[in-house]
Structure formats: C-alpha cells, structure tokens
Amino acid sequence: MSVPLLRIEHLGKHFGERAVLRDxxxxxxxxxxxxxxxxxxxxxTTLLRCINQLEQPTSGAVYLRETxxxxxxxxQGMKKPLTTRExxxxxxEIGFVFQRFNxxxxxxxxxxVAIGPTRVLGLNRRDAQKRAKEQLERVSLGExxxxxxxxxxxxxxxxxxxxxxxxxxxxxxxxxxPTSALDPELVKEVLDVIANLAEQGMTxxxxxxxxxxxxxxxxxxxxxxxxxIVEEGPPKEIFRAPRIDRTRxxxxxxxxx
Amino acid sequence: MIDWKAIxxxxxxxxxxxxxxxxxxxxAGLFACLLGITLGLxxxxxxxVMPRIVTGYVDFIRGTPLLIxxxxxxxxxxxxxIRFDEIWAGTIALGLNGAGYVAEIVRGxxxxxxxxxxxxxxxxxxxxxxILVYILLPQSIRAMLPPLTNELIxxxxxxxxxxxxxxxxxxxxxxAVISIYFAPFxxxxxxxxxxxxxxxxxxxxxxxxxxxxxxx
Numbered sequence: 001m002s003v004p005l006l007r008i009e010h011l012g013k014h015f016g017e018r019a020v021l022r023d024x025x026x027x028x029x030x031x032x033x034x035x036x037x038x039x040x041x042x043x044x045t046t047l048l049r050c051i052n053q054l055e056q057p058t059s060g061a062v063y064l065r066e067t068x069x070x071x072x073x074x075x076q077g078m079k080k081p082l083t084t085r086e087x088x089x090x091x092x093e094i095g096f097v098f099q100r101f102n103x104x105x106x107x108x109x110x111x112x113v114a115i116g117p118t119r120v121l122g123l124n125r126r127d128a129q130k131r132a133k134e135q136l137e138r139v140s141l142g143e144x145x146x147x148x149x150x151x152x153x154x155x156x157x158x159x160x161x162x163x164x165x166x167x168x169x170x171x172x173x174x175x176x177x178p179t180s181a182l183d184p185e186l187v188k189e190v191l192d193v194i195a196n197l198a199e200q201g202m203t204x205x206x207x208x209x210x211x212x213x214x215x216x217x218x219x220x221x222x223x224x225x226x227x228x229i230v231e232e233g234p235p236k237e238i239f240r241a242p243r244i245d246r247t248r249x250x251x252x253x254x255x256x257x
Numbered sequence: 258m259i260d261w262k263a264i265x266x267x268x269x270x271x272x273x274x275x276x277x278x279x280x281x282x283x284x285a286g287l288f289a290c291l292l293g294i295t296l297g298l299x300x301x302x303x304x305x306v307m308p309r310i311v312t313g314y315v316d317f318i319r320g321t322p323l324l325i326x327x328x329x330x331x332x333x334x335x336x337x338x339i340r341f342d343e344i345w346a347g348t349i350a351l352g353l354n355g356a357g358y359v360a361e362i363v364r365g366x367x368x369x370x371x372x373x374x375x376x377x378x379x380x381x382x383x384x385x386x387x388i389l390v391y392i393l394l395p396q397s398i399r400a401m402l403p404p405l406t407n408e409l410i411x412x413x414x415x416x417x418x419x420x421x422x423x424x425x426x427x428x429x430x431x432x433a434v435i436s437i438y439f440a441p442f443x444x445x446x447x448x449x450x451x452x453x454x455x456x457x458x459x460x461x462x463x464x465x466x467x468x469x470x471x472x473x
Contacts, residue, residue, distance in 0.1 A: 054376055084303070085384055092382025102377035105473035106395045116381035119391060150473055161377075168381055 003066050005030045005203050006051070006172060011060035013046050013227075020046045022227040023060070028172070033198040034205045035214035035235070038224035039250060044207040045099075047224070048174045051205070052094040053087060064093060064171065092120050095165030095173035100181050101157045103149040103164070109136060110145040113164045120168070135163040139193050155186030159193055166197075173197070175206040191217075211254060215239050223247045263438035267431065267447055274430025275451050281348050281426060282413040288352030289412060290405070293359020298389045300364045311360060318357030324418055326350050331422045347419035355412045362404045366397045399470045406463035410456050417452075427451055 004027035013021040021043045028034055036044045049055040051062050053070040061079075062069045069090050071079040082090070103112050113132035117123040123131065136145055139159040149157050158178055165173050175194065179187040191210060195217045198204065208214055214221055214235060221238040223231045223246075231244045242248045300311035318326070330353070331346040341349060370393045378388040420429035431448040435441050 052380060054379060088379070088382045088384045091380060094380075096377075096380035098373060098377060098380075100373060102373035104374065104377070104392055104396075106471070115391065116383075119387050120382040148473065164377075164381065 002030075004028060005032075005065060006205075007063040007066070008047075008051070009061050009063070011047070011050055011062065012058045013043070013050055013055060014058045020227055021050065021057070024227070024229055025060075026222065026229060026232070028203060028205065030203055031201045032203055032219045033217055034220050034222060035218035036205065036207045036222045036224055037209070037211065037214055037238075037250075038222075038230075042224040043227040044224050045176050048096070048176050048205065048207055051174060052091050052096055054096070064090070069094075088120070092116065092168045093171050095168060095170035097158070097161050097165055097173065097175045097178050099177040101149070101154070101161045103157055103160055105149050108146050108148055109141060109152065109160045109163075112149070112160055113167045116164065116168050131167055132163070135166045136160070138166065139163045140189075153186060154182045155189045158182065158190045162190075162193055162197075172203045172205070175204060175208070177207050177209065179208070179210060211239065211251075223250065225250070260438060260440040260443050263434060263440035264443050264447065266438065267434045267444055270430050270434055271427060271447060271451055274425060274427040275455065277344075277424065277430075278413065278416050278426040279455070281344065281351065281419065281424065282409075282416050285348045285351035285355060285416070286409050286412055288348070289355025289359050289408070292352065292356035294363050294394075296356060296360035297363025297367065298394070300360060301368055301389060301393075302385050311364075315357045315360055318354055323350070323354050323415055324421070326354055327418060327422060343419070343422045343424050347416070347422060347424045351412055351416060351419070354415070355408060358408050358411075359405065362401055362408065363397070366401045366404070367393045370396050396473070399467065399472060402463060402467045402470065406460060409463075410459060413456065413459065414452060 006028040008024060008026045011021055011024040012019065024043075024047060036047070038044050046055060050057045051069070056070065061071070067090075070087055071081050074080050104115070107115060110129060110132050113135055114125075114128040117128040117131050118125060133142070133145060136142055139162055141156060141159055141163065144152060144156060149160070152160065162173075162178075178194065179190050182190065187210065191213045194204065194206065195213070198217050206214075206218070216235070218235050220232060221235045222229050223238060223242070223244070225246055231238065231242060231247045238247065239251065242251060296311045296314065299307040302308065327347060327350040330341070330350040331343060334340070334346075367389070374392055374396070375388055378392045383392070416426055417428040419426055420432060423429060427448060431444045435444045438444075
C-alpha cells in the first residue's frame with residue numbers, strides 16, 4: 001500500500017474557548033478530488049486553512065507525503081515549529097484558492113500568476129512568464145493576460161487565481177468555496193475548470209455548496225458538522241443514501257421542494 | 258510707509274535663502290522617506306525585536322521638540338566626537354525627525370491592506386519580506402501620497418528652525434536683511450510669501466502625481 005498524499009491526524013482548532021475543529025482525521029490519495037460539504041460554521045474552511053497553516057492547528061498534525069507540515073519532531077519527540085522560511089517552502093507545494101479570489105490588484109493577470117514562479121521558485125522572468133501564459137491558457141484566459149483584476153469578471157478572476165496556484169506546480173490544491181462569491185451565471189466556468197483538473201489527475205480538496213458539482217466531480221464526499229467529519233463516502237452514497245441522520249437532514253434542507 | 262529699498266535688497270537674498278531651504282528640505286525629505294519606509298516596513302514584520310525598536314524611535318521623535326533634536330545633532334553629538342557642519346547637522350536632524358512620522362504613515366497604510374492579500378501571498382510560498390515589498394507596499398503608494406506630502410510640507414516649513422544654528426536658509430536670510438534695514442514687517446511678509454509659494458508648488462505637484470498613479 002502506497003503512502004497517502006495527505007494525512008490529517010487528530011486535528012483540532014480552538015479560537016479561544018470555541019472549538020472549531022475537533023479531532024479530525026482523514027487521508028487523501030494522489031489524484032483524488034475530495035468535496036467537503038456541511039453547514040456554515042461546521043469548520044470546513046478552518047480545516048482547509050489548517051492544512052496549509054494559514055491557521056495554526058491547536059492540536060494534531062498534517063502530513064504531506066508523511067512529512068509533517070509546519071513543524072518537525074526533535075530527537076526528544078517534541079514538536080518544533082518550523083521557521084517562516086521553511087514553512088513557506090512547504091506552502092508552495094499546496095495551492096490555495098480563496099473564496100474572494102485575493103488576486104493582487106496592482107498586477108496584470110500574467111504577473112499575478114508569474115510572481116510566484118519568479119519570487120518563490122526563482123525562475124527568470126521569461127520562463128516565469130512563459131509558465132504563467134501556459135497556465136492562463138489552461139484556464140481559457142490566454143487572451144486576458146495583460147488585464148488587471150478589476151478589468152476581469154468574478155469568474156475570470158477566480159480562474160486567474162486557479163492559474164496562480166497551478167503555476168507553483170503544487171502537489172495538492174485546496175479550494176475554499178471557490179464559487180460562493182460569484183454571480184450565478186459565472187459559477188459554471190469555474191467549476192468546469194476544476195472538473196477539468198480533476199480529470200487531469202490533480203489532487204484537490206474542494207469546500208463547496210455546489211452539490212451537483214460535488215456529486216459529479218468528487219471521488220469522495222465528506223460531510224462536516226460542528227467541527228467533525230460526520231460521514232464520508234462516494235458521492236452516490238452520500239447524496240442518494242446517507243447513513244447518518246444529520247447528513248440526511250442537511251441535504252433535505254438544501255432543496256426547494 | 259513700506260520700505261521698498263529693503264524689499265529690493267531682500268528679493269535676491271531671499272531667493273538665495275530659498276535655494277538653501279530647498280536643498281536642505283529635498284535632502285532631508287529623501288532621507289526621511291528612505292529611512293521612514295524602511296522603519297515602517299520593519300515595524301510590520303513578525304520579528305520580535307524590530308517593531309519595538311521602531312516604536313521606541315517614533316515615540317522619541319514625537320515626544321521631543323524638533324528644535325531640541327536639532328540641538329542634539331548639532332551641539333550634543335560633537336561632544337561624543339561626531340561632528341557635522343551646520344548644514345549637514347540640520348539636514349540630518351530634519352531627516353531623522355521626518356523618518357519617525359513617515360514610519361507611522363507607512364505602518365498605518367501598508368498595515369491596512371486587506372488581510373486576504375497577505376494570505377494569498379503566503380499561500381504561494383512568499384516570505385514576510387517579499388510580501389511587504391512586492392505585494393503590500395506597491396498597493397499602498399497611492400494611499401500614502403497625501404499624508405507623505407503633508408509630512409514633506411511640514412518638514413520644509415520646519416527647516417526654518419535651522420536658522421537658529423545659522424544655516425543660511427530662507428528665514429535666516431531674511432533675518433540678516435532685517436538686522437541691517439530694520440524692516441521686519443516687509444521682510445517677514447516677504448518670507449511668508451516665499452514659503453507659501455514653495456509649499457503651493459509642492460502640494461500641486463503631489464496632487465498631479467496622485468492623479469496619475471493607477472487606482473485599483
């Protein structure tokens with residue numbers, strides 16, 4: 001049995017007294033597309049943010065190919081936090097796509113994508129721009145490379161953000177409700193891009209409220225509630241025949257019927 | 258009666274003084290911006306020590322009179338064996354003073370860039386210093402320009418204090434004319450007009466630049 005790409009072990013996160021994540025454990029294999037669904041406040045976003053250490057977990061650990069993220073074990077068996085420089089090296093192996101895109105407004109689409117390869121990976125300007133162009137073409141934005149974010153629609157901006165993550169050649173991409181901030185008619189173009197990546201074998205975790213997308217694209221669906229993974233399984237099982245009452249209840253509230 | 262003779266004599270002398278005022282202010286302004294931006298960015302790092310040093314520095318600058326700071330550089334430093342002529346001492350004192358205020362401006366504006374920008378940069382593996390220089394600072398320039406202009410104007414007007422360590426700038430030049438012709442009304446009014454024109458040019462220039470900076 002090969003090692004999983006990502007392993008999460010007893011992850012917990014408290015904000016003060018409030019426990020947002022309680023003892024979450026899961027693994028993700030190479031090439032899987034995981035959809036995480038659940039009511040708001042269930043800890044989905046916090047889970048994603050803990051994976052690439054935008055949020056520091058209170059307890060537990062995350063391993064990428066069995067390398068702990070954000071800390072190393074000392075000879076005495078203690079967790080020692082990594083320096084910010086070491087952590088940055090780990091972070092660029094994990095792409096992150098934000099709900100509100102978070103593009104750099106002062107840079108063109110091309111430079112938004114190229115800045116990581118230039119400044120972080122140390123590519124020269126020409127190679128970085130070539131790579132950026134390729135990734136923008138991959139998300140069907142080859143004609144918009146010289147536009148600034150404020151000249152692009154929400155859907156286009158989110159696709160630039162996906163290209164920006166792809167340009168770092170990550171082992172895994174995390175999507176935090178990538179279509180929640182979009183006008184309804186722009187949702188599909190973004191989901192199509194993600195579905196395409198899934199077909200190409202990119203490993204992804206997608207927090208989403210788009211149930212049809214989760215059903216058709218995900219290889220596995222996780223339902224979270226109150227900081228725990230309540231149920232997980234193949235999409236057909238979760239959506240057609242959930243075993244847990246809470247899951248059934250959540251899904252029944254989604255549909256207008 | 259207005260003493261036209263005094264005015265006639267004063268016009269070219271004040272112009273010469275203005276040149277010195279400009280020279281000192283430009284040099285001190287550049288120094289203040291360079292040091293101030295550096296200090297401001299350092300105060301935003303997650304470093305344990307640097308932000309505290311900057312806070313202490315800003316606190317000292319704000320908490321003591323500029324005149325005393327000028328005296329410290331001109332009269333007190335020589336006691337420690339560091340000696341500048343009055344022009345350099347004045348420029349350095351003004352620059353150090355301006356840097357404290359510029360640091361506060363930078364800290365305020367750069368620090369208020371939306372949090373998502375920092376997170377997006379962290380997510381592609383950037384480190385603190387890269388985020389400040391390539392992501393947050395460029396986005397702040399337009400917002401920083403008006404308060405920075407204010408600070409430069411203050412600095413230029415404060416350069417009149419250098420007259421007390423006998424830098425031959427605009428104020429000092431005027432006082433020299435007054436001591437000979439004894440026409441304080443004419444000359445001080447003239448000095449005020451000279452300052453006003455210089456400041457006006459500066460603020461107009463800044464507004465022109467601001468309009469040409471891209472807004473996002």
